[in-house]
Amino acid sequence: MYKIGELAAACKVKPDTLRFYEKNGLLNPANRSDKGYRIYSDDDAQQLRFILRAKAMGFSLSDIRELLNIEASRSDWACADVKGMVEAKALELQTKIDEMTRLRDSLQELADACCGGPESAIHCSILDTLETK
Amino acid sequence: MYKIGELAAACKVKPDTLRFYEKNGLLNPANRSDKGYRIYSDDDAQQLRFILRAKAMGFSLSDIRELLNIEASRSDWACADVKGMVEAKALELQTKIDEMTRLRDSLQELADACCGGPESAIHCSILDTLETK
DNA sequence: TTTGACCTTTGACCTAACTCCAAGGTTTAT
DNA sequence: ATAAACCTTGGAGTTAGGTCAAAGGTCAAA
Structure with missing residues (x-):
């Protein structure tokens, strides 16, 4: 069981980031202490690592929300869905790379x-091209 | 001499975009009509085309501001500056492409x-990897 | 007991490059 | 003459993913 700062430090993110993920439905702490502190479980920690790994692979947070839905009920989905x-x-x-x-x-x-020389840019081919291509 | 809508249409941008460029120091209309309408000259039109071409080449608006500064007094700069x-x-x-x-x-x-097959994702290797890499 | 480090919430701010809206004035076409 | 189409300004909203600040409550160590 971790407080927000502990989990954040363990995963090298900021507490605010965890609150942001919570607000956006990506990671809900398992419970709250009697004074209202967020308490994260080991499962939560694992889910956060899932999120961070997926993010590092280039998935957006909304992609990740979808992946987490699949994770949460794997049997409802086919491999083909995930691979797709x-x-x-x-x-x-x-597509972005090509562009x-x-x-x-x-x-x-x-x-x-x-030419890239030290002479004045009065006849610079780059500027000429941008001006009148 | 063009009114804002005319120049915008000629260059396939919106009037608001021209106002935005003006506010950000990229394109000032040559003058204003007596009623306050922006009046753009042919030079302004050319400068707008310069901006749009540079943008299409991947320059940010702040890069373009710099390029326009150079354009405005070419003799103060060397070809090497522009090439750089x-x-x-x-x-x-x-760098972004590599990433x-x-x-x-x-x-x-x-x-x-x-596998990508139609069977359930219970043993999906993708999800497993994201979970525990 | 008191100080400092932590936690809470709400809500504003950041970048980039627009885009839209409202309220009002002007120009143009019929 | 009047309606449509244009123009003005100021300011808010958009997307994505956070990041920060303020005002206050809690907890641990000396």
Whole structure:
């Protein structure tokens, strides 16, 4: 059984973050002390680690809420459901990666065309391109 | 000379966006009509296109403010300054790309390890991994 | 017993880049 | 002449994921 500060420290997050997760339905403490302090169980700690791991994998908090629902009643779901979520997220990431790769290539092209010398930028090809492409 | 709605339509943005750019020091209309309407010149239109092009290349509005400063007095800057900015931005993008690529690979690994079948998720390897990695 | 570290709640604030709304004035088309 | 379509300002709201502050209650050690 942990108080909020203890669990937070153990998982290297701030107490406020745990309160935020609670408010958003991701992690409810097992009970409260008679004075109203949040008391977290080992299960809660495990759930928090689940949340943090999923977050580190790139899931949003609302994705994680969904994963926790599945976790909570695994037998109601098929492997295909879970795999589908993960693949959808991987695809989503890939789409963003492609987009950023295109941007990076454009920028690199811009940079490569520039002399990059110490002379004044009056004839800078980069600025010219941005001005009138 | 354009009124705000005309310039906005010509560049496929909303009037509010132009007001927002003005408030943030990116684009000041050349003057105001006697009744207070913003009046944009051709130079303003060109500057807006510069802003939109830079944005499409992945520059933030505060990057763009800097680029506009350079544009406004090109002779005070060296090509190397401009090239440096572009390369820094390309590197920044690359860093994000690398990070997202790692995430995507982790997700793909997770998905690949899952049977993905229609049977219940009670023994789902994805959930197991998130629970206890 | 008193000080300091903890806990509570409510609610504001942060970044980025808009987007929308309300209340009112102006211009344009019919 | 009047209605539609435009313009003005100020200020609030959006998304995501926290982060902080204020005002107060609680707990542990010296």
